[in-house]
Structures are given as structure tokens and as C-alpha cells.
Amino acid sequence: MAHEVQKSIARQSLLLKSLPEQHVGTLLSHAIWRVYERGETIFLQEEKAQAVHVVLAGWVKLFRMSPNGSEAVVSVFTRGESFGEAVALRNVPYPVSAEAVSPCEVMHIPIPVLISLMKEDPEIGISILAATFTHLHSLVAQLEQLKAQTGAQRVAEFLLNLCDCEAGDCEVVLPYDKMLIAGRLGMKPESLSRAFTRLKPIGVKINRNHAEISDISVLRDYSVSDPTET
Amino acid sequence: MAHEVQKSIARQSLLLKSLPEQHVGTLLSHAIWRVYERGETIFLQEEKAQAVHVVLAGWVKLFRMSPNGSEAVVSVFTRGESFGEAVALRNVPYPVSAEAVSPCEVMHIPIPVLISLMKEDPEIGISILAATFTHLHSLVAQLEQLKAQTGAQRVAEFLLNLCDCEAGDCEVVLPYDKMLIAGRLGMKPESLSRAFTRLKPIGVKINRNHAEISDISVLRDYSVSDPTET
DNA sequence: GGTGCGACATGACAATAGTCAAGTTGCGGT
DNA sequence: ACCGCAACTTGACTATTGTCATGTCGCACC
Incomplete structure (x- = not known):
């Protein structure tokens, strides 16, 4: 994470923007920054979670392969949005796969960093809950749409x-x-x-x-x- | 919450079972216990969240009324399951309505109690995240089912x-x-x-x-x- | 033991979405 | 400029589901 531009985008993300400055600094300094090409896999369903992901540019889709081979797109994320928060804290495998659908920049925050910070300051937990809730809400909305x-x-x-x-x-x-x-x-x-x-x-x-x-x-x-x- | 039987059911709930004993005691002593008849409303969509809900007996459904009047059932809960955790901490209105679909016993944990406890001990936050994640996961699974x-x-x-x-x-x-x-x-x-x-x-x-x-x-x-x- | 209502089953039909096949179009590589 | 491919569109057909109507059954209530 050498580039100031990317850091400032990361700060505007839903996940980080409500956190106190000192924590944001800690997280950013431990974060990994990567680019992905169109079609590249970010992680696979059933894989063990390593990090929380923040999209800085481009588009990422989360999807599930059902046993019969068809693909169900669960959500699509872009600049400023994050995913993988909830699974990160439970030490369980990802329920979905993630793939770049356009050239992307993604920031990865390693889970141990997040956990240790969370034990120091409960505000972090609330912030993560907020991001998780946003996903929860959007899934509920999707379910309603599909059914009605x-x-x-x-x-x-x-x-x-x-x-x-x-x-x-x-x-x-x-x-x-x-x-x-x-x-x-x-x-x-x-x-x-x-x-x-x-x-x-x-x-x-x-x-x-x-x-x-x-x-x-x-x-x-x-x-x-x-x-x-x- | 006068009855020991109900307390012991509450302790077995996903939300509470992993918490340290002292906190469970605090939460239980502040909790409200209520029975609902079949068809009775527990809360309405757009209402401000007051509490986290733990089902002790019976069945509760969460659903959404779409603007055109049709109903989409989002999930159905029974003994030991809890709902409303995520929304509780964000001071936003409920995205769904809740209704008893059979005679029910439900325990309500007031939000302020939860928040103050969370600031004392980050473990609580992780526990809530765990419950929230379970819902997230089940919604993802439902989406896949519907689509594929x-x-x-x-x-x-x-x-x-x-x-x-x-x-x-x-x-x-x-x-x-x-x-x-x-x-x-x-x-x-x-x-x-x-x-x-x-x-x-x-x-x-x-x-x-x-x-x-x-x-x-x-x-x-x-x-x-x-x-x-x- | 009726009586009536709501849950459930079934048939006929309409609407909606998936499948298969055959174009068209835009774009990158040569 | 040409080729080839993948995305997209369109049409014909099928499958699935919703809608409406009708009928049966069980059950609470008088």
C-alpha cells in the first residue's frame, strides 16, 4: 500500500470511514494491495478465509456454484464496498466464491490484524457489524425481489x-x-x-x-x- | 424472566451459549419475557428496533411486504434461535416484520443493555457477529436455491x-x-x-x-x- | 352431531421464464 | 481489412409457475 490515492479511497469505504484515525492507520499499514485481471479468481467457495476485502476500483462478483453446475450470483461490489467481514471472524470456509469481473484493485486486511484490533476497541466490532448488516439488508431485499x-x-x-x-x-x-x-x-x-x-x-x-x-x-x-x- | 426453565433454554441459544457466565446473567436479568398467540405481530417493518429477540418456544416468521402487497417470507425461527442482532446496533428501522406463526415464547433483550455490555467486553461483539453470520449464510443459501x-x-x-x-x-x-x-x-x-x-x-x-x-x-x-x- | 370456515388438492388456463437454434453485431488479433 | 469469437438479440417451443375455480376434508364452535 504505497500509494496515497488508494489509501484515501480505502478510507472512504463503508468499513473504515467510521473508525477512529489511529485504527485506520494501523489497518492500512498491514493491508495488502493487489490488482486482478478480468475473470481472475479472488477466492473460492470452501476456502479458508484469510482476509477482509475492500474493493478500491473495478467490479467484483460473489457467486455460488450449486452441485448441479449452475451459477448463482449473490452480489456485485465496487469501489468503497467490502466483503468477507462476517466469515473472517468465525474461522469458517467462505460460503461463496469471488471473481473480478473487470480489472480490479482490491485491498486485503489480514484477519489476525483485525481480530487483535477488535479486542482492543469494541468500536471496530460495531463497525464491522454495520458493514455486515448492509449486506444482510441487501440480501433480504434481493430475496423479496426474486419472490415478489x-x-x-x-x-x-x-x-x-x-x-x-x-x-x-x-x-x-x-x-x-x-x-x-x-x-x-x-x-x-x-x-x-x-x-x-x-x-x-x-x-x-x-x-x-x-x-x-x-x-x-x-x-x-x-x-x-x-x-x-x- | 422468573422461570428457570426458560432461562436454561435461553442459555442454549446460539446467541448466548458461547458467552461467559457473568454476562449471560446480566443479560438474562434485564431481559423481558413474553408469550404471543398465533398470528400476533412481534414487530413491524420500518419500526425502530428496541431489542434483540430470542425464540424460546414456538415458531416465528420474518417477512417483507412489497409495495404491491405480496408477502415474501425471509426466514422462520424456532427454539434457540435469535434475530434482530444486526439491526439492533445500528439504530435503523427493521427491514422486515416479525409475526408468531404458532403460540410462542420470546425473550427480548433491550438494546442499551447489549451495547453497554459490548463496550465492556469485545467477546460479546464476536458472539453477535457469529449469530448474524449464520443468518447471512442462510440467506445466501436461500438465494442460491431460488435462482438455481x-x-x-x-x-x-x-x-x-x-x-x-x-x-x-x-x-x-x-x-x-x-x-x-x-x-x-x-x-x-x-x-x-x-x-x-x-x-x-x-x-x-x-x-x-x-x-x-x-x-x-x-x-x-x-x-x-x-x-x-x- | 350439525355447520361453517380455512387449509389443502386438483383441473383448466394464462403468464412467465428457460431452452434451443439461428442470426447480428462489435471488437481484438493477425 | 479480414477473420473469428463472444456477447447480444430474436423467434419458436417447452416447462414451470401463478391464477382462478371448484371440491374435499378436518376441525373448532355452537
């Missing part, structure tokens, strides 16, 4: 999360390729294509990896409407 | 989790009614019925709330087989 919404609605919600605008029209860039988006939303690439087609009548134009939304509120209404009444 | 398995396979896996036997034949009791099982597995009651029908040819007989499995290994094979090749 159609494919097209999930895509609509996905697009809405990408917009920062509040109302009116908006253009967003799809952050990673469509195969991964499909996986993240629990469908096949073909179904994603069709979902996009279905959103066309309500003002969504897809061009390459750009999406144009003519009216956000229309899309928002659609994403929460009852599937049976459309 | 058919309805009948999810039912098969649900039945396998209920058996304690390792091989051969086995009879299990369905722990709660079929409507809730359906919700827990992300399907409608009708689909659950059909899933049971589909499991009949491979040796599963359903009678009331009893399930007879003629050969566990056959069922296990089925639950992990590729849906396309059956």
Missing part, C-alpha cells in the same frame, strides 16, 4: 438504482456486461433481453451499455405495480 | 433438512402449515402441492403433516440434479 417481482420489474428496479436523478428523464451507463446483470437479477441473458424489450413501451431505450429513461416516475410506478394488473 | 433450483428441488431440500437420519427411509413431521412452507420456499401453496405430487414417484408420501421418505439418498440425488436432465 417479475423479471421486467427487477430490471426496472435495477435501472432505478443506477439513476441518481430524482425525476424526469435520465441516462445511465450499465456498469457491467449484460450476462452478469442477468445473473445478478436471477435470470438468463435471453430473459434480460426480453425484459428490456418489455420496458421499451414505458420509455426505456437501450443502446449498447447505455440506457435512456424518458420518465423515471413511470418506471418507478411500474417496478412496484402488481404484476397481475398490467 | 426448481420448486420440487427446493421442497426436496427442505425435507432433507428436516430428517436427522443419514440414509434409508425416514419419517418427518412438517413443522408448520403448508401455506407457510410454501412462502418460505418462495412459491404459492398450489405449487407446493404439485411439488409434493412430483416427489411421489421418487418415494415421498405426504399424509397430513407427516412425510414418509422411502430412500433419503434418492431424494438427495434429486435435489442436486440438473433440472434439465430429468
